[in-house]
Amino acid sequence: MTTVAESPTELPLGLILAIAAASGATAAWWPQVAYRLAVAQGESPRTACSVCGTPFTVGWRGWFQLAASCCASPDHRWIVGLLAAITGAALCWRTADTSGGRAVLLAGWLLLVQAGILLSLIDLAVRRLPTRLVGALAAIVIVCAGFAAWLEDRPQLLLATMAGGLVVGTLYLLLALLTPSQVGMGDVRLAATLGAALAASGWQAVALSLMLPYLLAFPFAVAQVRHRTAQAGHLPFGPFLVAGAVLAYLLTPG
Known part of the structure; x- marks a missing residue:
């Protein structure tokens, strides 16, 4: 048949x-x-x-x-x-196929963008990422990945999501231990959450997201040092993590 x-x-x-x-x-x-x-x-x-x-x-x-x-x-x-x-239009345009669990993953990314904007605004203002907000975002990512995995009967999708968060979170935790003045624990938690979301789309997106935040932050860091601002040693990294993750998702094939 x-x-x-x-x-x-x-x-x-x-x-x-x-x-x-x-x-x-x-x-x-x-x-x-x-x-x-x-x-x-x-x-x-x-x-x-x-x-x-x-x-x-x-x-x-x-x-x-x-x-x-x-x-x-x-x-x-x-x-x-x-x-x-x-960004919302770009995410929809990138998701050429919304059948099965892909519509759920798209919804998760649309929610991630909203939460990412809120977290970025807070980080820009006070240089911190509230743990409760990052935790809520992590819960959204896991629930969406789990629901998509159930709809498509692909448990490996949820496993990839968990593995992505673990790998990226571990890397940023090492960075936080080596350079505590540059990477905070809020950055670690947010990076792990974004890594989990990206892993559902493939490890190529995860690898790209490890580079893009630093490429995006580099010109701002240089300008901050040149102007010798009061907080030159503490560039809010949350906005670059969010922007890098979204760009990595958009630039990798669906």
Whole structure:
């Protein structure tokens, strides 16, 4: 008996544009959330503007809406939203086949981009990556990989995800032990999570993600040293880890 292969399921252009728009609209709110979470380790999230003292609205609205008189209203929301929209469209375009578990992996990457933007904004502001947020992202990656593996009856997909996180996490842990002033434990946890997500797509993407963050960070590190900024020895590495992982995923075949 001949088995008919399952035909690829491609995303229509209209759905790609809708996903891109939703990604951009969602990410546009993250600067406000990041402002409240960008506090020193051990401190509670901000309940009022640190500049003008305007209190934030109590409840969930206070996380996404500032008072009109507050001077801390983020003026770069549209840039963040545009970047997320372009990235969302690129992820959809890269995923030529959304049949089986690949649609689940695509959803996982769209969520990863959103979480990565939030983590990057916090890291840029206070040079730290909150453990709870990174842990939540890791849980999303594992759940998506497990669900995709179940849909495709490919347990090796989940095993590859776990192995990718272990390998990349171990490498960055060694870097953190050798250069503690350059790589923090938050970077280690985030790198392991991104490595796990990439391993589901293949080890070529994992290998590329080990190089790209440093290539992206190099010009900024040089500029920081040349201008001798106050924090020249501590470049926030989270944004480069996220950008490098997304680029590695986009540049490797699906």
